[in-house]
Amino acid sequence: MFKQYFLTIIFLACTLHCFSQNEILCSEIKSILTITDSNNIPNVIDNTNGTKTLIFPSQTVTNVFNDYIIYDFYQTFPSASGVLEQFYTIVHSSKSLIERMVNDVPIDVISAEDYYYNYESFFTPISADIFTTLNGNSYDLSKYITTSDSDPCDGCPLLDVPSDFTLSVTFNYDEQLDMLYMETVNTTPCGNTFTIGLKGGNPNGFTNLDNTLQLWEAVSGISNESDFNDICTTIESTLYNILDIVCSGATENNITVTFNESSNTMQWYKTNDIFGYDSIEFSDVNLSIQENEIIALFPYKEKGNPYLQLRHFEDEHILIEVFNMTGQLVIPETKFQDNSINVSILTNGIYLIKLSNSDNQQKIFKFLKN
Known part of the structure; x- marks a missing residue:
């Protein structure tokens, strides 16, 4: 609860600071980190090219951060009386940095927000x-x-x-x-x-x-x-x-x-x-632009249904070919019948689907079979 309170103050402080800026777009990633021991605060080196280098007392920790682009690192909110936590904002280009930090840097040196430590992966597959x-x-x-x-x-x-x-x-x-x-x-x-x-x-x-x-x-x-x-x-x-x-x-x-x-x-x-x-x-x-062209079509499959179907299908003469990711043809050219084709023979994985119509217009999609 205490940490949530301070994070709210952090947001308000950042908002007041940022509204003094003339830009609304900052295409960088900002993450809140915590340092509980002042002996672990890194030395921030300005590289004069818009990036920073963080030098920690531990060379191992320094090496982790040196593998990524860091634009800035600054104290967001100081510790209050009797509170050890000090919040810092790190401005960087990839969450892979935070993932690496969570996995390779001791939590008592520098840590990310709590929820990063609750799961084996930071992300789920894109649907x-x-x-x-x-x-x-x-x-x-x-x-x-x-x-x-x-x-x-x-x-x-x-x-x-x-x-x-x-x-x-x-x-x-x-x-x-x-x-x-x-x-x-x-x-x-x-x-x-x-x-x-x-x-x-x-x-x-x-x-x-x-x-x-x-x-x-x-x-x-x-x-x-x-x-x-x-x-x-x-x-x-x-x-x-x-x-x-x-x-x-x-x-x-x-x-x-x-x-x-x-x-x-x-x-x-x-x-x-x-x-x-x-x-x-x-x-x-x-x-x-081309509402009735083949570009309006895309394949989908409902979970538990063995049939692949086409959205925006208007009973056109549509042919389908299915390739695996190595380019091997796994379903030869077939005409859609009643807007469906049985793909139960395919093993789970990602495939390329090629659609063609009677005007020889073509489009290729990626399709996840699961």
């Missing part, structure tokens, strides 16, 4: 629904909402972005890393760009992790000065809050992703530090 829907596709941010304890609005409809507001992102899935990369297509209306890597949600205390994501990697992009009276700042800060790359502090809660097939949209939702939530809606750019 098949997410990577088959998003991989290789672009989306426009179309709606948004931010709520707080002073403005409770549970279930309120999202607000439309202005007609002249266009913020497009594209997604690419890396099967080897099980990482979904999200990148701005062009400069945003506020003049920003970012590239981030997302993994499946952290298992900390969440019972439903089927369609959740969390920030895992961040690549510095363009962070432009912002006018806090401009509507683009309000909209983009909602997005960056959800992605954990907003300058005014962020939470490491999971992002929940839901899909609406009837409207070809998806919503991203996450609770925020002001006891409310942030939510945005994306509209599929590909579907809006």
Whole structure:
């Protein structure tokens, strides 16, 4: 309880500090660390290239942190009278650093937040629904909402972005890393760009992790000065809050992703530090341009059902071929019958699915059989 109290103060302090900045986008990862013994506080060396080096009394600990990019390390809140804990913010580029620290650095030297120590893995696999829907596709941010304890609005409809507001992102899935990369297509209306890597949600205390994501990697992009009276700042800060790359502090809660097939949209939702939530809606750019083309199709399989089906299937002449990840053809060219094909012969794993129509349009998807 005491730690939660201080973390709330930490957030308020960060918010006041960050609102004095001119940017809303800080495409870096910020994590709170704890040092209980002042003898373990590292010496921070400025590398003059925008990065820092941490020198701990222990060379072994120093080596762990030297394997990762660190942008900053500073005391967030000092210990109070009679309290040993001192909180520090580390600004870095990958949660692999925190994972390595938890596994290789003694907790009495420096530690992360408690929930990192409760599970063998920091993340869950990205759901098949997410990577088959998003991989290789672009989306426009179309709606948004931010709520707080002073403005409770549970279930309120999202607000439309202005007609002249266009913020497009594209997604690419890396099967080897099980990482979904999200990148701005062009400069945003506020003049920003970012590239981030997302993994499946952290298992900390969440019972439903089927369609959740969390920030895992961040690549510095363009962070432009912002006018806090401009509507683009309000909209983009909602997005960056959800992605954990907003300058005014962020939470490491999971992002929940839901899909609406009837409207070809998806919503991203996450609770925020002001006891409310942030939510945005994306509209599929590909579907809006070529709604009746093969690009609108993607395969899915319901758990326990041996049949693979196609969403947005309109009784077209669709052929399917299935390959394993080594390129071997495991299901030869077959026509979809009644929008289904039996895939029970396949062992569990990831496959490539090639779809073709009568106009010789083709599209390839990744498909997880489980």
